[in-house]
Amino acid sequence: METKLVYKAISAVAAELATQGIQKHRHQGSQVNYAFRGIDAVYNALAPALVKHGLLILPRCTERTSCERTSKNGGALFYITVRAEFDFVSTEDGSIHTVATYGEAMDSGDKATNKAMSIAYKYAAFQAFCIPTEETAIDADAEAHQVKPADADQILSEFTQYASAESDGKKLQEHYAVTWKRLNGFPAQQAKCQDVTGIRIKELKQAV
Structure with a gap:
């Protein structure tokens, strides 16, 4: 060989x-x-x-x-x-x-x-090349950014806008699952997210 x-x-x-x-x-x-x-x-x-x-x-x-x-x-x-x-x-x-x-x-x-x-x-x-390094996890090309945590109402608003324009039920449900996890700890927003998804899926079925 x-x-x-x-x-x-x-x-x-x-x-x-x-x-x-x-x-x-x-x-x-x-x-x-x-x-x-x-x-x-x-x-x-x-x-x-x-x-x-x-x-x-x-x-x-x-x-x-x-x-x-x-x-x-x-x-x-x-x-x-x-x-x-x-x-x-x-x-x-x-x-x-x-x-x-x-x-x-x-x-x-x-x-x-x-x-x-x-x-x-x-x-x-x-x-x-197995280059010897230390602290490789601390590397952002010498920059560190502090990100503001996403607000639950903002996440819900963005999802609502997305759902109103989405015409693919499967994609909508996948996006819903991701958003649900992002809203963990905010039961009121999770419930609203579920309602928005259910209403939109019903609309899509009626349009067929």
């Missing part, structure tokens, strides 16, 4: 990073004060090793979801989740191994998608 050289290249890159690692830099600000590794640090550490051992990392995003949240101060925050696949390709024989990861990020401007993609890349590299 012919050996795929991509695995040899991944192992060689991992061997270099196991000794030199990726240095953390400390960010100090009003919201965060901890050590983290930014995407630039990952690129700077990886680039020479990838070139040396003939390994390419070719990314593509296969999924993206977006929702808007409210910050503690009342501003808009855009919350993005991406699913990315990274083809690790040997330049010697063209053999490929694909790694898939997710990235999540929030931003008040237009950078949330870029941040999510960067985080997906970082963790693909951390896991594929």
